Amino acid sequence: MSSPNAYPCLLSPIDVGPFTLPNRVIMGSMHTGLEGDADGLSRLAEFYRARAEGGVGLIITGGHSPNRDGNLGIPREEMATAEDAARHRVITSAVHDAGGRIALQVLHAGRYSYHDHPVSASPIRAPINKTAPRELTDAEVEATIDDFATATALARDGGYDGVELMGSEGYLITQFLASRTNHREDEWGGPLENRMRFATEIVRRSRAKAGDDCLIVFRLSVLDLVEGGLSGDDIVTVSKAIEAAGANILNSGIGWHEARIPTIAQPVPGAAFAWAAKPVKDAVGIPVVASNRIHTPEDAEKVIAGGMADMVSMARPFLADPDIVRKAASGDRDGINLCIACNQACLDHYFVGAAVTCLVNPAAAREGEFTPVPATIPKKIAVVGGGMAGLSAALTAARRGHAVTLFEAGAELGGQFNLAKHVPGKAVFADTIAYFRSNLDRAGAVIKMNSPADAEMLKAGGFDDIILATGVAPRVPDIPGVDHPSVITYPEALTGAKPVGERVAVIGAGGIGYDVSLFLVEAGSRHHVDIAEFNAHWGIDSSIAGEGGLTGEKPKRETPPHKVTLLKRSEGPFGRSLGRTTGWVHRIGLQRNGVETLAGVSYDRIDDDGLHITLGGESRVIPADTIVLCAGQDSRTDLVQPLLDAGIKLHVIGGAKLAAELDAKRAIEEGTRLGLSL
Structure with a gap:
């Protein structure tokens, strides 16, 4: 348990333009995959109702495109017609009945769209998309800006308290802002003053069309983490212009989706990027929000008490526990079910077309299926x-x-x-x-x-x-010599029940094989818990002096305490069984630590010389002081x-x-x- 007043800054009210929020917590935007279902909006209504009842200050929905071109490729994720607005009344009514407030995120995916007609500031293909975008004409740029303003007004018609304009994570607005993706030579390209006109005009026209009683949140990348991104000075300049154009809140985004630096995965320390919001907070007079991997009320309180931001955005923590704010306010810290940043049931689901839920809380977005009823006959x-x-x-x-x-x-x-x-x-x-x-x-x-x-x-x-x-x-494979003293199981390795030598062969390259390998090569490392070491490990410049906040230095190869060889019987690439949105982080970890990976292996025997294998028709010995069995269960x-x-x-x-x-x-x-x- 904790004291009911353990989070005085986090739980204090704040004025945000047209109204006052009861606390400093925003439920950040998350795509759910429910919008296209026949009963999807009704399920979303119950999903958001539960979070409103849980006490969150403001809810922001998943992204909805202002037009067809900006759709991510998911049916009905648009706010472009009066019919769209009417459909959303079921959501806004549910949230307001529960005493909450909710804003619709308006997101144009630009070159990140997965349909066959993406558009962008310039015709530059995204490394995470097979389809190159078409460059918007000047007339289409103007029309797209008007579409954003129309979507904002439609959101108000649908009962939303306002909108969040998505200008972060590499989506269309970001594609206009950054020289990485904006190679235009007209009034929408060239110097920053021109590149940011797209963003400021969207805010200005949205404000004019929706009125002063509409909350406008603008989500701005405060750290792009890609070459050709904005510098710290650029970000401050854009922030001031967005404020002047009529935004009420500046929410912070971290990294583009194509960045090769983790921003929300498990290796990211708590509140690792809150520092990036402070220069913006110091430059503007409207509330500024810190985001990314803020998953505990303690971290959230520190961010606000430390002056890094006025508010915090917590997204996946509200999948894990809809009542996180209410529990924090009542002193029920032990009752909070924390997000573990696994992505397995949320982002990994979304990117294969499945509805989002949560590994530690399977009721998330399925509240109707998991409503507990007292037992009629206790057993x-x-x-x-x-x-x-x-x-x-x-x-x-x-x-x-x-x-x-x-x-x-x-x-x-x-x-x-x-x-x-x-x-x-x-x-x-x-x-x-x-x-x-x-x-x-x-x-x-x-x-x-x-x-x-x-x-x-x-x-x-x-x-x-x-x-x-x-x-x-743990399964013990049928390998001659598997009872050799050098052989241990993965529980014995992870718990330290048996010592592990300098040279290690790991048999089995599934998720556990990767976990054991990372455990061995990163033993003693603190980059996953210490923010300064995390920044150094991933080449992040905390001064954001250059483009994208990158140091420009190639990360140094680690000198791990163990030399590891990871082996598997099957052919093909390593890591196919890892999480869709997190596996790349683990693969990079092994590569940087010099882990040798061998596929298509036949295990011949184990003896004092090590692990004898056949690879490509040739016999080979892997010298190993320890052989760890990760061959299934x-x-x-x-x-x-x-x-x-x-x-x-x-x-x-x-x-x-x-x-x-x-x-x-x-x-x-x-x-x-x-x-x-x-």
Whole structure:
């Protein structure tokens, strides 16, 4: 628990043009993928209603294009007609009924559009898009500006309190601002004064068309992190011009989507980029918002108390917990379910066309499916296994009024999460485990640690239902010599149960193989927790003296404490099983640390000389002091048959049900759904 007044700056009101917000927290924009569904807007209404009820000062929706050209390629993500505005009334009414305020983000994707007719300031293809854009004509530039203003007015007609004009992350407005993408020679290109006219005219015309009672937030990249981006002086100049044009709030964006520097992934320290908002705050008289990887109320309070910004934007934390503001205000810090920055169920979903939700909170954007109902007949339930599947099932069932006893054979809860917390950037996993432990205690569940369960004991306990969530055991591949003293399992490596030598061979290149390799080569590194070291590690110039805030120096190759060789049986590129939006960060980490990767390997034997393999028809020895097995997992199912034989009602979930492609997202959702169904 924390004091109810632990966050005095964060929870203080602030004037933002046409009205006063009750606190300094903005729920940042997130694409949800729901807009195109038949019932998508109704689901979005419940999604935003829950966050408004949770006390957030202002909600900003996912991006909606002002015209067809600016659409990202997702159906119906536009605000261009009166019909569009009318459709959104269900959302704005829900938020206002809950006492909240909401703004529509107006976003033109420009060259980031994934349809077949993208447009931009200049015909320069984005490195993350296969299709080159067409250059907008002067008349089309004028029409696009008017489309932004029309979208702003339509948003007001649809009941929104205002808009956020997206001028960040490499979208169209940014493409006009930066010399990287604006090679025009007319009045919209050349010197910064011309390049920023597109942005300032959008603000000016939007204000004129929507009126003074419309909140206008402008999201500006305060750190581009790409060559040809804006310098710090440029950013301040643009900020002043945006304020003069009529914006009420300046929100900060960090990095373009094509930047090769992580901005929201797990290796990013908390509030790592808040410093980039301060020069803008010092230059303008309207509120300035810090954003990116601000996931705890403590970090948010420090940002505001330290004078770096007037407000904070927290996006994914509201997927993890819709009540984060209310809980912070009431002193219920232990009750907050923190975002772990995994991207697995949010961004990774969106980029494959699936609706967004959250790994640690599967109810996100599916509130109607996960509404807990008190148990009509409370049951006595045993949960065997304290991994994420067992914890989620136990907590959900206990909150509904069932009498839950959880048996954990080990000394710590968390299962695979408890191992992952040792990996650089994943320390926040420990917070998730602590959240479940604290809330299980509150819900009245009994937790028995160091308590292996057996069929006789469970049968004698008189339980109505038994949930088997015993998880997995590391698979030991059939390799001659696999019992050699140099061979250890990945849990033994991550926990330090067995020492790891200087030369290491890692067998298996799935997610765990990557985690173990990073754990070994980045042991002792602090760039994932220390902001100054993070900036140095990624070549970020905190003075933003040059274009894009880059130092211009090639990052130095690391000298890791272990020399690692990562091997896999399958052919093809490494990292295909990693997260769609985060895998590249892990691949860069291994490359910079000199990890050798070998695919299409046959494992011949292990002996004192190391790991003997066949690669490309040739025999080879990988000298290794330690060989770490990351070759998959096997379900722990020893109790299944004895319990079935005893006639006990049994539910098997998580890794015990399916060990292939071990998946915490699936485990938590299975546990939650089961807890709701009992």
